[in-house]
Amino acid sequence: MGKKAADFKWVLYVCAGAVGLYLLLPLLMIILTSVSMGASTKFPPEGLTLEWYGKLADQKQFLQAFLNSIAASAGAVALALVAGTLAALAIIQYPFRGSGVLRAFFMSPMVMPKITLGVAYLILFSKMHIAGGLFALILGEAVIVLPFVLSIVGSAMANLNAAHREAAADLGAGPFRIFFTVTLPQLRLSLLLAGSIAFVFTFDQVETALLILRQGSYTLPIQLFLYMEKWQDPTVAVVSVVLIAFALTLFFAIKLVIRSAPGLENLLGSGQNKRRS
Template sequence: MPKKTRDYKWILYVCAGAVGLYLLLPLLMILLTSVSSGASSKFPPEGLTLEWYSRLGDQKQFLEAFRNSILASAGAVLLALVTGTLAALAIVQYPFPGRGLLRAFFMSPMVMPKITLGVAYLILFSKMHIAGGLFALILGEAVIVLPFVLSIVGSALANLNPAHREAAADLGAGPFRIFFTVTLPQLQLSLLLAGSIAFVFTFDQVETALLILRQGSYTLPIQLFLYMEKWQDPTVAVVSVVLIAFALALFFAIKLVIRSAPGVENMLGSRTNKRRS
């Protein structure tokens, strides 16, 4: 290998390491703050203790808020997956005049300011007399994450081989049977990826939830925000560390599901071989 090429390689390694350190540094600071022995959140910590972790069990509002976040995110993701998949199916596989305009309309929540959507939802749901509860939040968040589902599932549908559907139709299968037995199994990976991204995005949603929800239905981000207005102890850092561990566990669980899915290993392997060749 020429010396000039080796120098460029080490420069890339150093730059990648610096970027990785920059991304990990805030998380390390949160971790150290969570074990601080001081009565307030500050860095560097005065000492190390696990006392704040033991006190977390006494903060019942965080457990209830976590449950609300899980319910709201799961409901919004399920609704977005169903509606987004049907919309992608109509736009990609059944061409009609104005489908580009319809797709742009469905993608518009991605660029819309979230605070604007929150105000709009507050007015709409107040007129519908459902504002303040998790059901309203599920409806609102499903619209916000719909573009992610439409984009990912739509790309997967566009890359499917139409010969499979045509063969099923030649054998006498109807549209519904073709969808559930041919199309849907080929979309499993895309649905999993879209659902994972949508779940993480909705779980961390603050602007819309802050305007829609009332006390008793608060999600975890809102509860953390309200707690920080009154207290400055490391409890917030402790909850943040727990959320980081939850996100890592979710990531490895998704990776395990992807690796264990039938045909995924062969698909990834074939793509890798094509790139190498």
């Protein structure tokens, strides 16, 4: 029995390693392509050079597009966090008749085709005379990521201890003070998680941005797409490597923030104790 369990464990290790290699292989190919010596994207590369990294500084359109992506994603995440938290507060802590239908309505953008939403936004924002700029993209992307915020923050809010709010109310605190001093501090980890997921999702958004934006307001994914239509050099791979480094930096920064939160550390510690027991 012990030998069979050990053999099965090694089979799991091999399968997990194969899946990990399959996931990492495209990233490794991008990294190798970014240091290719040739003037076109070939694999395997003819030679290795860092020349394309030096030339990236001359591509000013990518820097502007990156800043546009950061601004649009940050604005959309901020708007979605505010709207999603308030919606979760109304649905979870102050339920009313029809709140389930309202929740389903707020969650509907998650299952809607993004190209359909993009066309709808193009028509709407054209009528409002704001199509073509980042403000329109922020409004559109905020609606798209609102379900993530509502789902994560709503789940955390449903698990809060109502006794804390009741104690604050007994001491004379009003609804606004209870929300900002009792409820909101307990939601900081869920807000961080929801904001991180929403930021990554909006940063890589293509369908909606492609229909709404005009030249001068292009985000980085659109700028990369337009560049690949004209050129096939490793510049796109270089930009992709820079984005991978940016994503890893963001991931580890969020991980450090989460590890520094006492509540999460206690939660993880209790989970480990339960496993040991």
